[in-house]
Amino acid sequence: MENENEAARRLNRRAAHIFTFACLCLWGIYSSLVEAYVMPGPWSVAVRFTEFFSDANFIGHMFWSFFHILVAITASFCVGFMLALLPYYVTVARKAVDRRLTPFLNSFSGIGWTLLAVLWFGINDFTVIFAISMVLIPFAIINIREGLRQLDNEILEMGESFTRSGFKNLMLIIVPSLYPYLFATLRISFGVSWKVALTAELFGGDRGLGYLLNLARQDFDTPLILVVILIIIIFVYSTERFIFNPIQNKLAEHNAGI
């Protein structure tokens, strides 16, 4: 049985590799039939990709994107956390946060924030960070609110019977119980932020991968467009696969242990 499963899995994997290879071949064939600026072939994209990583200017843009994203994730995480805790401590604010603020932020489009931020702050790093943060905040609120709703009342009560310090209860009981939700928030934020960052930098930034994308778009430099997209795909996929998935498995193990 074990062997059969292993064999089936190997077969599946082989089929997937063949599929990837077939896609690359189709792409190559199609690209040879149309103009290079419409669809550059896999080879010219690969060449451009290596060029990208040997040019300090391009790598600099990539690190600026990193910087924008890290700052925006941190800011939105802190703001979202505080906004989520507010109705927990000030119960009258429950409806205000859950029914007014969150749906509003959640349905306001990212592009809207970017264009408004350009009008307000001009084209600079702050605009980009502001736009990304505004998109991420509702994700943080929704996740952390859900975590607060799932808190174990018995454990909270135990905490209250040990100390009357609200801060101690927050740091020693509430925040640790929220870990899975905080982790989910970070994970979602990271995935979304890359995609939003491109839009924000494209309209409101003067550096970063999105800015590069805008330049490439104006010059009809399709290989560079595909390289930027490829970089984003690689980043998002590999952080999911090699960072977030292992951590989540560890967390699941840890929780199962309890």
Added chain:
Amino acid sequence: MQAFNTTNDQSKTSTFPAIADSFFSWLLVIGLIVGWWALSRNISDLVMPGPLTVGKSLAEMFVDPVFLDDILISTLRVIGSVIISVILGLILALIPARFPLARVIVHERIKPFLNSFPSVGWAILAVIWFGASDFSVMFVQVAILTPFCLVNLAEGLRELDQEILEMGRSFTRNRIRIFIKITIPMLLPYVIAAIRIAYGVCWKIALVSELFGAESGIGVIMLRAQTTANASMVFASCFAIVVIFMAGEKLIINPLAKLAEQK
């Protein structure tokens, strides 16, 4: 301990806090609008238009036939894209169920690829590939929405009750019949969830998809407003989307969900 719990529950269900909640929530809305008004009073309308100016622009959008056309086109595109991407997501989710060999292909190649593809990337590529047209806008929307639908529907297929399917197989060997009479009804809640998510995401990315590849739509209004530094129109088009989104959720999605529940 019992006493503690009951008092806690009572405070949640009694009417006084509910009224206080409502009161506070409206207070926040009014407070924000007043704060916005106070802030905008000393700043030029070009940078920070007041609530009144934006309200006027918003009303204009829903009255002026030219703007109404744009709104209608955007709405129709959103509805079309949601339907297409739910169907595509369903097909992609069903392939591994029918051909187990394709499981890795769908879930470890196609899904992560579509999932991590940046939306602006689609928008720019669509214009290069298809020019500015309705098709390229809908292409972008479908490309972005399909992975969301796929994730939800694949989850639904995994949760299908195998016993019931087996019962179905013992009654008929006709796969299509089993699919229509058993699989689809059991999948319905997940289909509704997929529609709901796709609808919400689609309005958010409608603007992105319309920025480069459209000749009409709310995204075009917004971009035109931005290039002419008409901040109140930028604001108004954002609010218009919020309004239409909520109206659609109340008038279409929620009744649809109820209908599915009754079945």
